[in-house]
Amino acid sequence: xxxxxxxxxxxxxxxxxxxxxxxxxxxxxxxxxxxxxxxxxxxxxxxxxxxxxxxxxxxxxxxxxxxxxxxxxxxxxxxxxxxxxxxxxxxxxxxxxxxxxxxxxxxxxxxxxxxxxxxxxxxxxxxxxxxxxxxxxxxxxxxxxxxxxxxxxxxxxxxxxxxxxxxxxxxxxxxxxxxxxxxxxxxxxxxxxxxxxxxxxxxxxxx
Amino acid sequence: xxxxxxxxxxxxxxxxxxxxxxxxxxxxxxxxxxxxxxxxxxxxxxxxxxxxxxxxxxxxxxxxxxxxxxxxxxxxxxxxxxxxxxxxxxxxxxxxxxxxxxxxxxxxxxxxxxxxxxxxxxxxxxxxxxxxxxxxxxxxxxxxxxxxxxxxxxxxxxxxxxxxxxxxxxxxxxxxxxxxxxxxxxxxxxxxxxxxxxxxxxxxxxx
Numbered sequence: 001x002x003x004x005x006x007x008x009x010x011x012x013x014x015x016x017x018x019x020x021x022x023x024x025x026x027x028x029x030x031x032x033x034x035x036x037x038x039x040x041x042x043x044x045x046x047x048x049x050x051x052x053x054x055x056x057x058x059x060x061x062x063x064x065x066x067x068x069x070x071x072x073x074x075x076x077x078x079x080x081x082x083x084x085x086x087x088x089x090x091x092x093x094x095x096x097x098x099x100x101x102x103x104x105x106x107x108x109x110x111x112x113x114x115x116x117x118x119x120x121x122x123x124x125x126x127x128x129x130x131x132x133x134x135x136x137x138x139x140x141x142x143x144x145x146x147x148x149x150x151x152x153x154x155x156x157x158x159x160x161x162x163x164x165x166x167x168x169x170x171x172x173x174x175x176x177x178x179x180x181x182x183x184x185x186x187x188x189x190x191x192x193x194x195x196x197x198x199x200x201x202x203x204x205x206x207x
Numbered sequence: 208x209x210x211x212x213x214x215x216x217x218x219x220x221x222x223x224x225x226x227x228x229x230x231x232x233x234x235x236x237x238x239x240x241x242x243x244x245x246x247x248x249x250x251x252x253x254x255x256x257x258x259x260x261x262x263x264x265x266x267x268x269x270x271x272x273x274x275x276x277x278x279x280x281x282x283x284x285x286x287x288x289x290x291x292x293x294x295x296x297x298x299x300x301x302x303x304x305x306x307x308x309x310x311x312x313x314x315x316x317x318x319x320x321x322x323x324x325x326x327x328x329x330x331x332x333x334x335x336x337x338x339x340x341x342x343x344x345x346x347x348x349x350x351x352x353x354x355x356x357x358x359x360x361x362x363x364x365x366x367x368x369x370x371x372x373x374x375x376x377x378x379x380x381x382x383x384x385x386x387x388x389x390x391x392x393x394x395x396x397x398x399x400x401x402x403x404x405x406x407x408x409x410x411x412x413x414x
Contacts, residue, residue: 014228014385017255021221021358024252025412031254040247040258045231047238048224049258051247100386121386138390150386151228152362160392172395173408178221179307179328179357181396182389183345185367188379189388201380205232 004062010072022158069100099154120150217279229365276307306361327357
């Protein structure tokens with residue numbers, strides 16, 4: 001099982017590394033970071049770069065694609081190398097997935113037409129522009145197309161995926177291996193639950 | 208506020224990138240990945256490398272240190288450049304922290320003597336060898352020394368830290384920015400809750 005995670009400038013690190021860690025811990029799974037060309041790709045904070053070890057041309061037919069989001073999505077919407085690769089890879093994938101605003105790139109590649117899909121809460125409504133039906137859920141499974149909400153939701157998505165790709169026992173073993181027994185010190189992780197004013201503050205952090 | 212995250216071969220990616228993403232989203236926080244020398248450092252799966260952009264000598268006095276764990280901890284226990292840097296940095300830090308088996312490195316640097324501390328469940332008891340009192344908690348705060356349980360616990364730790372360094376409103380805004388409203392598809396994230404046999408399977412994945 002070969003998983004490809006495309007990287008582009010100003011991606012959000014946890015969008016990529018959450019699912020990466022979950023999937024790479026599973027037996028029989030290989031994960032490769034890909035980009036227009038191999039080499040380091042800088043994230044949205046400008047302080048973390050992850051090395052892409054293959055170009056899109058090197059890995060045309062991965063079994064699974066996980067597209068991370070981030071502020072760089074906007075520029076990536078006109079990255080024809082990325083979108084062309086997504087479009088063609090999707091024809092052969094077992095699963096085509098995204099985290100956060102990565103769903104915009106699936107949308108731009110034509111993958112989401114007529115499908116329910118999700119994204120980061122701050123940009124969810126815009127998914128309608130790609131012919132998708134935006135839904136406010138943590139993980140949305142539509143056949144082989146799986147979209148996750150913002151950033152940390154990629155961890156939940158990858159565990160859901162792993163239970164399908166392998167089995168529940170494997171997903172649970174990975175969950176325990178990464179001790180994913182979350183205890184956030186606050187209950188502010190969704191706009192519906194966060195205290196008044198939090199969404200405005202959050203928007204200033206992600207823009 | 209300058210946060211340093213030391214990288215060493217075979218670290219676990221999410222140990223580093225969970226806290227990184229939380230802290231780097233906060234206003235006024237700079238995060239730098241450091242190592243013996245600047246350059247890419249390969250993780251425990253052998254498929255992700257993050258670039259260290261500074262050497263230990265370049266950043267002797269960070270305000271906060273976050274030490275990730277991973278199978279590479281064992282070899283890192285004899286990395287005198289890393290341990291010497293930790294020991295000296297700790298004298299001046301505002302917070303000295305670890306995720307997962309990163310607490311072994313704090314222990315080896317002499318930071319945990321007489322303190323309650325935690326680590327990944329699979330290696331928790333070994334903390335006693337460093338004069339620490341091992342406790343099975345998600346995040347343990349002992350003065351300025353903060354240790355977190357395995358891998359994903361670094362996200363909870365970083366939010367806890369941020370609430371102290373800045374304030375609860377900032378931590379909540381970051382939590383909402385990364386949409387950290389966890390919904391694991393299973394309840395198998397701790398040995399106490401995972402189905403029988405899961406711990407054995409998890410151990411084969413992390414060794």
